[in-house]
Amino acid sequence: MPTLTAPKLVSSRNQARELTAGLPANLADATVVVDCSALQASTPSFVDELVKVCLVERHAQSLVLVNAPDRTAELARQAASNRQVADRLEIDPPLATR
Amino acid sequence: MSIRSCSFLGLSSFDDALVPDDDVVTIDLSGLEFIDAFGLVGLAAHALEATLEDREIRLRMPRDGNAAKYLARMHVGDLLDGCGVELDRSLPTIRERDRRDRLIELQSFLDSRGGEQLANYLWGRLEGEVDPQLVTQIYEAAGELGNNVIEHAKSPAGGYMAAQCYRRGKPDEHLVVAVGDVGIGIQASLTRRYGPMSEADAIEKALKPFVSGTDDPGRGQGLPGIVEGVTGFGGVVHVRSGAAARRLTRTSASTHEVSHLRGTIVGAKVPCRPGR
Numbered sequence: 187m188p189t190l191t192a193p194k195l196v197s198s199r200n201q202a203r204e205l206t207a208g209l210p211a212n213l214a215d216a217t218v219v220v221d222c223s224a225l226q227a228s229t230p231s232f233v234d235e236l237v238k239v240c241l242v243e244r245h246a247q248s249l250v251l252v253n254a255p256d257r258t259a260e261l262a263r264q265a266a267s268n269r270q271v272a273d274r275l276e277i278d279p280p281l282a283t284r
Numbered sequence: 285m286s287i288r289s290c291s292f293l294g295l296s297s298f299d300d301a302l303v304p305d306d307d308v309v310t311i312d313l314s315g316l317e318f319i320d321a322f323g324l325v326g327l328a329a330h331a332l333e334a335t336l337e338d339r340e341i342r343l344r345m346p347r348d349g350n351a352a353k354y355l356a357r358m359h360v361g362d363l364l365d366g367c368g369v370e371l372d373r374s375l376p377t378i379r380e381r382d383r384r385d386r387l388i389e390l391q392s393f394l395d396s397r398g399g400e401q402l403a404n405y406l407w408g409r410l411e412g413e414v415d416p417q418l419v420t421q422i423y424e425a426a427g428e429l430g431n432n433v434i435e436h437a438k439s440p441a442g443g444y445m446a447a448q449c450y451r452r453g454k455p456d457e458h459l460v461v462a463v464g465d466v467g468i469g470i471q472a473s474l475t476r477r478y479g480p481m482s483e484a485d486a487i488e489k490a491l492k493p494f495v496s497g498t499d500d501p502g503r504g505q506g507l508p509g510i511v512e513g514v515t516g517f518g519g520v521v522h523v524r525s526g527a528a529a530r531r532l533t534r535t536s537a538s539t540h541e542v543s544h545l546r547g548t549i550v551g552a553k554v555p556c557r558p559g560r
Binding site: 198228235 | 395396397399400403404407411419420423424426427428430431434435494500501502503505506509
């Protein structure tokens, strides 16, 4: 299970590309975990690119954001919905339980 | 276009300062007393446009010594050197103190690192000082402004940015941040996908969610998010592209014709202590 660690601040699509650069090109049977414990802020573009790379381009089975700030989790939910992959995004812990 | 002499060059006045030129592009700062981050980025865009068109540029320095020192402090000299601007007298030499807690000097950026740098600066400046939600909104806005330049503007000279906090520690403390480019402008960026439209219509369209010059369905969140975030905290967003500009607050939005300038400039004025 590939695990990535998000840094404190992320704003560009390029940063999402850099974060995911080491992942295999085909993630069809894989769950990608992004540890967001250190993350404090992200832009819609960064989050959208992360969702796009993992779930759309590389077809990961699921993308799990762990300990993401509320705003980042909400942006990820929106991005996954826009790209019609919301069923493969998991927010841990879920926004509703916070 | 030339810039006529005026005492204030900034978010609310830059558009009015642009006037048709004769043979030579003149930047008349002789009456300048105050210039904000938007004015600096506008100055950069104007000088770059003239340089790209191989026009001669003459600049009249401010008579006000403090205004001249401020231009030097904000590194306008680097811009003028790069554009080959002819000055009526030199910028003053100043001893530069570290003011990273209050400003980010006028500077160019050529890749996404520039937007990251601007966003990170603003986060560092405001974290712990203002409402955490406001810090997040400003961070997102700055990051998206930088992203837009790199991804959509097709600017031959990259982008320019500047920011400064004003009235620090006072109830009306506020931040002005601006990012600009000399690229194709919003109209050209959107026309390929949506067909012909006026520059005013293009700005209004670009401020709606999921409108983008690309076919990627996740794009088009940057500018609408900036407007929602900044105006939600009582701030002002000013977008000018080509010969149109749109100004937005929490309660109003208006689009108007302005003198043509190549590319796009987006500026925001945000209260650091909203509600106080």
